[in-house]
Amino acid sequence: MRQVHPDYNESSGLVVDGSIRIAADDNPVLIGTECSECEYVVFPSRPFCRNCLSDNVSDVELARTGQLETYTVAHTGQEGIEPPYAFGFVNLENVQIYSRFTEWKERSLEVGDQVELVLEKIKTDTETGEPLFGHMFRPMEEEQ
Amino acid sequence: MTENEVAVVNVGQSDFGELEGQRVTEFGSRAVREALLSSSVEPDDIEEAYIGNVATTAQDQTSVIGQAILREVGVTGIPIIRVENACASSTCAFQEAYKRVQSGESDIVLAMGVEKMTGVPTEVALKDMAGAADAEVEGAMGMTFMGLYGMRANAYMNQFGNVREELADIAVKNHDNGLKNPRAHLQLNVDRDDILESRPISDPIRLLDACPMSDGAAAAVIARTEIAEELVEEPIYVDAAEMLSGNYLEEVEFWREELDERVAQKAYSEAGIGPDDLDVVEVHDAATIGELMHYEGLGLADQGEGASLVRSGDVMLDGRTPVNPSGGLKSRGHPVGATGVAQICELVWQLRGEAGARQVENPSIGLAQNSGGALVGEGGVSTVTILSNR
Ligand SMILES: [Zn+2]
Numbered sequence: 400m401r402q403v404h405p406d407y408n409e410s411s412g413l414v415v416d417g418s419i420r421i422a423a424d425d426n427p428v429l430i431g432t433e434c435s436e437c438e439y440v441v442f443p444s445r446p447f448c449r450n451c452l453s454d455n456v457s458d459v460e461l462a463r464t465g466q467l468e469t470y471t472v473a474h475t476g477q478e479g480i481e482p483p484y485a486f487g488f489v490n491l492e493n494v495q496i497y498s499r500f501t502e503w504k505e506r507s508l509e510v511g512d513q514v515e516l517v518l519e520k521i522k523t524d525t526e527t528g529e530p531l532f533g534h535m536f537r538p539m540e541e542e543q
Numbered sequence: 544m545t546e547n548e549v550a551v552v553n554v555g556q557s558d559f560g561e562l563e564g565q566r567v568t569e570f571g572s573r574a575v576r577e578a579l580l581s582s583s584v585e586p587d588d589i590e591e592a593y594i595g596n597v598a599t600t601a602q603d604q605t606s607v608i609g610q611a612i613l614r615e616v617g618v619t620g621i622p623i624i625r626v627e628n629a630c631a632s633s634t635c636a637f638q639e640a641y642k643r644v645q646s647g648e649s650d651i652v653l654a655m656g657v658e659k660m661t662g663v664p665t666e667v668a669l670k671d672m673a674g675a676a677d678a679e680v681e682g683a684m685g686m687t688f689m690g691l692y693g694m695r696a697n698a699y700m701n702q703f704g705n706v707r708e709e710l711a712d713i714a715v716k717n718h719d720n721g722l723k724n725p726r727a728h729l730q731l732n733v734d735r736d737d738i739l740e741s742r743p744i745s746d747p748i749r750l751l752d753a754c755p756m757s758d759g760a761a762a763a764v765i766a767r768t769e770i771a772e773e774l775v776e777e778p779i780y781v782d783a784a785e786m787l788s789g790n791y792l793e794e795v796e797f798w799r800e801e802l803d804e805r806v807a808q809k810a811y812s813e814a815g816i817g818p819d820d821l822d823v824v825e826v827h828d829a830a831t832i833g834e835l836m837h838y839e840g841l842g843l844a845d846q847g848e849g850a851s852l853v854r855s856g857d858v859m860l861d862g863r864t865p866v867n868p869s870g871g872l873k874s875r876g877h878p879v880g881a882t883g884v885a886q887i888c889e890l891v892w893q894l895r896g897e898a899g900a901r902q903v904e905n906p907s908i909g910l911a912q913n914s915g916g917a918l919v920g921e922g923g924v925s926t927v928t929i930l931s932n933r
Binding site: 414415418439443449450468469470471472473474475476477478480484486487488490495496497498499509510511521522533 | 665666667669673677679680681683684685686687689690693694695696697698701742743744745746748792794795797919920
C-alpha cells in the first residue's frame, strides 16, 4: 500500500519543517535528533540535546512502526481540519510522539495496536489554500 | 528566616456564564468590589495585586488588564502583575500573593483571576486554546483540549476497565451541585442517560462530559494571619500552596495523574495532613475523566479505584469527602484565568458555612486542585491549595 499521499511533491509544504522526508526506498521517514553524548532522542529535530545540553547531536531516522499508546477521535476540532479526525500518541523505538491517524474508520483503533508511518495531508493552509503535509500513522494489517 | 502565616480575609466572585454586553473590566471589578466590601479592607490597604488571565481572542483588554480592572475599584499606584499559566493562572496568582505575605514583603495582597471567552465562534476559541498545548507539533496538527481528555480516558479504560457510566455520574453530581449555586454558568437538570446520549466531542468524551467556555472573575484578599484576624471574624487559613510542572523528558503514562501525585505530596506534607483529613474538595473537572483521575492523583482513591468513590457516594454533597460542591468547572463554568480563585472562593464559603443550599456539613479542612495546559500530553501545571478554619 502506498505510504506517501499522491498530491505530495518536493514543493509541498510541511506542517513541521524538516520533520519528515522521503527515504531512498520511496517510503516516508521521520527525522529526529540523537545526542552522541547521552543517546537521548527527540522529535522534531533540535540544535542541541535537552537532556545533557551537548550540541554534539545529529539527525536520526525514527522507527517507521510503533505501538499505539493512546488515541481519540475528535468530532469537534480545530478550524481548518474537517472532523471527525483521530489523533494520539505513538511509542516508537526510543521516543513517544504525537500523531494524527488515518484509516481508523476501516480498522478501528485500540491501545497497543501496531501502527505504521504514512505521509499525509494534514490540513489546508488558511492563507494560501494549499494543502500542508505531515506524518500520520495507520493501524497495520494483522499478521496471518 | 521566619515565615509569616497567611489567611484569606475575604473573597468575591462575579456570575459565571455568557456575560453578554459586559466588558472584562466590568465583571472583573465586580468580583474585587465584593471582596473589598465584605471586609473592612479599603482599596488603599492593598499593597500588591496578582491577576490570572490568559486573554483569548474574545477579550478586548489584553494587556495591563490588572490595572484596567483595579482602576474601577480605586486600587491604583501599587505593583500589579499579571500571571499566565493557562487554566491554572489564577491559582498561580494566588500562590504568588501568598508568597509575598509569607515572606513578609507585604501584609495585605489581592489575588484575582478574570477571563472573557464567549462571543467568538467555537472553532476560533478552540484553536486559541490549542495554544496551551505544544504549538509546534500538537497544536499545529489538530490536538484539542477535550482530545487530551479523550486520550486520557481511553488509556485509563484500557488499563483499568470501563468507567463510562461513572464518568456520566460525575457530570450528574456536578450539575446537581451547580443547580444549588446561583453563580454557576450551566444550570442543567440532567441524568446519566442525558450524558451518555449527548453528542460525541472527542471519544469517549461527550458534550455533557465537558465544561463550558465561560466569562467570569473571582478575587481573594489575603493577609498576614494577625492582620486577617483583626479584619474579619473568621479568617480562613492557608495551610499549603504548591504548584509543579510536568517532566516532559520521559514517556507519559496517560492512565496516571503523576503530576498531581507529586504536587499533592508536597502540599500534604506542608500542611501536615493526608487525604483522609479532607472535608471538602474542589478539583479541575474540565472533563469528567479529569475529576476521576484527580481522585487518584490526590490520593482520595488508589490507582484504578477512582470510580469506587462515585459508586459509594463518597464524593456526593452529603458523602464522606464531597468533591466540587460548587458544581465544578462542569457546571460553575470555566473562564480559564478565573477558575483557580473561584475554587478558593468556594472553599472559603464552605469553611465559613456560607455556601447556602450546597453547604457541606461542618467542614474544617478544604483542598483545591487546579490544572493548566499540557505538553506532550503531560500537564503544564498542577496546583494544590489547602485551606482550613482551624
Ligand atoms: Zn545528550
